[in-house]
Amino acid sequence: MQEEIEEKTVRLAITGTRMSINGIMAGIRLYMRHRANKKLESIDSHIQGKQSIDELIKQNQGVTSMEIGDKGIKTFERIAKKYGVDFAVIKDKNQNPPVYTAFFKARDTDALEAVMNEYGAKMVKKEQRPSVREKLKRLVQKVKSQPKKTRTKKKEHVR
Structure with a gap:
């Protein structure tokens, strides 16, 4: 009887x-599946910063444009990312310089004004x-215009 109770207890x-x-x-x-789904949602939900023109238009929030010169495009991109502005840059190859x-x-628009002010100041x-x-x-010309020093070598006779 005791063995039977012990066996049932162990089971x-x-x-x-x-x-x-x-x-x-x-x-x-379940938790791991939930985290994987959240990760995919965060990737798909919003692309921020530089993106293609198609991705920008697909967000259905209207698009404005502005011309930028051929110099300082990387500076502009750095400042726009700093302010969290979503943008797309397109090169017009028909003009020379592009x-x-x-x-x-x-x-x-508010962030864009800040970006343009900082970009303009940097440029x-x-x-x-x-x-x-x-x-x-200028330094090379200055050195060329100076007269060359003449060196004279004198040896002392030692006895």
Whole structure:
């Protein structure tokens, strides 16, 4: 009789443990599936920063455009990413030098103003900064205009 009770107790403990393990494993699987779905949703939901013109238009929020010169396009992209503006840049190959057109969401106008102000300030600062090549040319001319030093070698006789 005692052995029978012990056997039933052991079986109860084993089945309880199995049920606990199966429940925990099912919970972990469910959680992992949930995290994978959330990750996919976050990737698909919104692309931010630089994107193609088609992706920008597909968001159905209206698009505005602005022409940008051929210099400083990387600076512009860096500043636009800093402000979180969604944009697309297209190169117009028909003109020489090529002109870049930047397309923005219509709702980003406030951020766009800040981007353009900072971009304009950086470009003005870059234009005012003297060229390193010009500085080098001036220094070379200055060195050429100076008379060369004549060196005289005198040896002392030592006795």
